[in-house]
Amino acid sequence: xxxxxxxxxxxxxxxVAGAVVTLAPLLWMLxxxxxxxxEANASPPPLLPAKATLAQYRELxxxxxxxxxxxxxxxxxxxxxxxxxxxNAAAGYAFAKLRFPARGRxxxxxxxxxxxxxxxxxxxxxxxxxxxxxxxxxxxVILPGIASIFGIFLVRQFASSVPDELLDAARIDGAGxxxxxxxxxxPLCRPILVTxxxxxxxxxxxxxxxxxxxxxxDAKWTLTVSLASLAGEHVQDTxxxxAGAVVTxxxxxxxxxxxxxxxxxxxxxxxxxE
Amino acid sequence: MRxxxxxxxxxxxxxxxxxxxxxxxxxxxxxxxxxxxLLLSLTDFDLYAIGDPSTARFVGLGNYARLLxxxxxxxxxxxxxxxxxxxxxxxxxxxxxxxxxxxxxxxRFPGLFRTVYFAPVVTTLVAVAAVWRYLYHPRFxxxxxxxxxxxxGPVDWLGDPHWAMPAIVLMAAWKNFGANMIIFVAGxxxxPESLYEAARIDGAGxxxxxxSITVPLLAPTFLFVGLTTTIGYFQLFAEPYVLxxxxxxxxxxxxxxxxxxxxQGFRWWSIGxxxxxxxxxxxxxxxxxxxxxxxxxxxxx
Numbered sequence: 001x002x003x004x005x006x007x008x009x010x011x012x013x014x015x016v017a018g019a020v021v022t023l024a025p026l027l028w029m030l031x032x033x034x035x036x037x038x039e040a041n042a043s044p045p046p047l048l049p050a051k052a053t054l055a056q057y058r059e060l061x062x063x064x065x066x067x068x069x070x071x072x073x074x075x076x077x078x079x080x081x082x083x084x085x086x087x088n089a090a091a092g093y094a095f096a097k098l099r100f101p102a103r104g105r106x107x108x109x110x111x112x113x114x115x116x117x118x119x120x121x122x123x124x125x126x127x128x129x130x131x132x133x134x135x136x137x138x139x140x141v142i143l144p145g146i147a148s149i150f151g152i153f154l155v156r157q158f159a160s161s162v163p164d165e166l167l168d169a170a171r172i173d174g175a176g177x178x179x180x181x182x183x184x185x186x187p188l189c190r191p192i193l194v195t196x197x198x199x200x201x202x203x204x205x206x207x208x209x210x211x212x213x214x215x216x217x218d219a220k221w222t223l224t225v226s227l228a229s230l231a232g233e234h235v236q237d238t239x240x241x242x243a244g245a246v247v248t249x250x251x252x253x254x255x256x257x258x259x260x261x262x263x264x265x266x267x268x269x270x271x272x273x274e
Numbered sequence: 275m276r277x278x279x280x281x282x283x284x285x286x287x288x289x290x291x292x293x294x295x296x297x298x299x300x301x302x303x304x305x306x307x308x309x310x311x312l313l314l315s316l317t318d319f320d321l322y323a324i325g326d327p328s329t330a331r332f333v334g335l336g337n338y339a340r341l342l343x344x345x346x347x348x349x350x351x352x353x354x355x356x357x358x359x360x361x362x363x364x365x366x367x368x369x370x371x372x373x374x375x376x377x378x379x380x381x382r383f384p385g386l387f388r389t390v391y392f393a394p395v396v397t398t399l400v401a402v403a404a405v406w407r408y409l410y411h412p413r414f415x416x417x418x419x420x421x422x423x424x425x426x427g428p429v430d431w432l433g434d435p436h437w438a439m440p441a442i443v444l445m446a447a448w449k450n451f452g453a454n455m456i457i458f459v460a461g462x463x464x465x466p467e468s469l470y471e472a473a474r475i476d477g478a479g480x481x482x483x484x485x486s487i488t489v490p491l492l493a494p495t496f497l498f499v500g501l502t503t504t505i506g507y508f509q510l511f512a513e514p515y516v517l518x519x520x521x522x523x524x525x526x527x528x529x530x531x532x533x534x535x536x537x538q539g540f541r542w543w544s545i546g547x548x549x550x551x552x553x554x555x556x557x558x559x560x561x562x563x564x565x566x567x568x569x570x571x572x573x574x575x
Contacts, residue, residue: 124306242405
């Protein structure tokens, strides 16, 4: 065998081994979710169900009412994504293209604030929401996270490439600034707005700490909070927990598979900043 | 002329109008709370004070002084540093290794492998932590079964205080390496192929090409990845929360600073004390950020 073929073989062997290890936990989760209760608790652990059953999913949705949490998570993630896109697109475009007083200083301030870890603000934000009567409400879950410094940066970077001539031409034609933002800038920035929307949707969908803190009423819980609570009560029910994990993970994975480009662009965009 | 100046005024008005919602939200939910947290950390704000704030008293640096004498806090800080110092380099090496493999010109279907390696990143942490909890089961877990076939084990991953933190590191590395990998791949792609060609013509071997081209040109990417991983890992919370049932056990072996803050603030409602924990975490992250920047600058010189 030539050296080139040998290199290629070693390379692909390593890549396949890595892929198997990476996928193993997810595949086992899927497989165990179709097992009958107690089946996974054996030594050695079975890799596939003896006879696949949907019993765990039925239990989750019929008796444990996980469907409600599913709807809650979906509604919250959609609202957060939509609001975050509008708010951060407006600010990002303004920082990129419009001259207004203190623009430079405000932007430097945002840059500096990026090092503040979210935990620092958490306690006062909770007290603030409490005084506004927003604890145990959906608004309390999404409101604090809508404006994002990262999101503003992302849009600003993209909007810088919108040609000034285009904006000036619209101004000469008598279009107002808001009209220009809405019907020229937003459509031009569509790719980055999709990226921001996907990132926010998945961020909200996957978030755990904040909904855990804000939502006290189990009818309002998101999937992650319900799942963590389930893990406490049903610690022995491996198969049931795996079905719950599938219900939570699968939508996120599917969304990623469909919008992979946008998602990955967003992750890499942050790194090219400097 | 007059038309131009009225345009300018309109532009400034529109600019302020468009940044206003974002900046107001950030002021309300970030700037104001950070200042409030600093003030809270100087008081004994507790459950009673939530009902009637006038019962809170100023205690100066009392909360911070008490933290320094609290062995549980030191345990949490030690655990967090273990996670950052062991988990960070492990994750970044996996990311770099997989990026180098993916970027090799002989690889077929790089897109497919990239998607597979990236999949754990988009999964829900709470859900996959539940999965890993079973993979780590001492008797029925897949991991011990695999290790057992090599004659190793069985290890009580989450029950043994010595193994609980390494178990969390392992899961976090699995979950996160794909995100950095994507960034490394983008960094590698940005290195012009012509440099490698030239080096090859000059007779440089693969290792030499890696050392004198890839390493220096990838350094900025490396700094970015190192920094974001470090900052993110200092905020460790959900992994130990789910794997230890919200306690950080066994025997506080997986208690992180953020989890300690959560328990103090939202379980015991010692909000003043929790705020001081948050600020210590902030100070540690800030110090680590500055240190890493300085190291990078030293490396450049």
